[in-house]
């Protein structure tokens with residue numbers, strides 16, 4: 413095995429969901445900054461980066477958000493909380509950034525790759541992300557995909573729920589990158605969905621379509637911070653070769 417794989421394996425093995433953090437041990441808040449920056453290097457759907465990361469650092473804000481996390485110890489004792497937010501509403505802004513990037517990467521607009529990239533971001537992306545109130549466009553797309561799919565392989569997702577899932581998937585990958593990086597920095601984390609997303613959204617003054625994906629407690633683990641040994645369903649029940 414390569415040395416890098418051994419290092420990575422160590423990080424994966426060492427990462428645990430830590431529920432109690434040490435309030436006295438030194439905590440380098442810059443490790444959170446570096447880890448978020450590594451988080452956003454995660455793969456994400458169409459590179460749309462429909463995510464935001466809110467660092468909850470002040471004692472007052474920490475107290476409030478921990479309360480919104482049902483006062484779980486993983487939140488209450490955390491030295492910092494990171495709220496991972498999905499922002500499907502920002503698709504137009506991201507589309508503009510990506511179109512500008514494609515223009516930079518492919519200065520010859522008549523070239524094949526430029527045309528392909530522009531068709532993707534200018535034509536297909538709005539068709540995917542635009543939604544109407546009743547999601548009729550989404551239902552229409554589903555029906556179209558069903559009939560088109562009778563002839564051959566067809567992408568099936570396109571309604572509002574599908575878009576939401578896609579945004580959550582990408583944000584969760586960034587969250588995992590973040591947690592692995594925190595472990596590599598020598599710190600611990602706990603992802604939480606046991607929280608009042610509605611209250612957190614209003615605390616962060618987020619718009620209606622923004623969604624709290626998870627809140628991540630961070631800090632140096634207390635001695636009794638891990639509740640139990642690791643348990644996973646046996647490999648043969650979850651890993652299959654076809």
Ligand SMILES: Cc1cc2nc3c(=O)[nH]c(=O)nc-3n(C[C@H](O)[C@H](O)[C@H](O)COP(=O)(O)O)c2cc1C
Nearest residue numbers: 427428429431484486602603604605606607626642
């Ligand atoms: C999406 C998600 C939500 C979770 N929510 C909570 C939570 O609200 N509170 C908590 O204590 N742990 C939460 N966890 C942590 C899991 O309980 C934990 O990852 C699992 O038990 C496996 O343990 P390990 O992370 O130590 O390997 C969550 C994990 C994920 C991925």
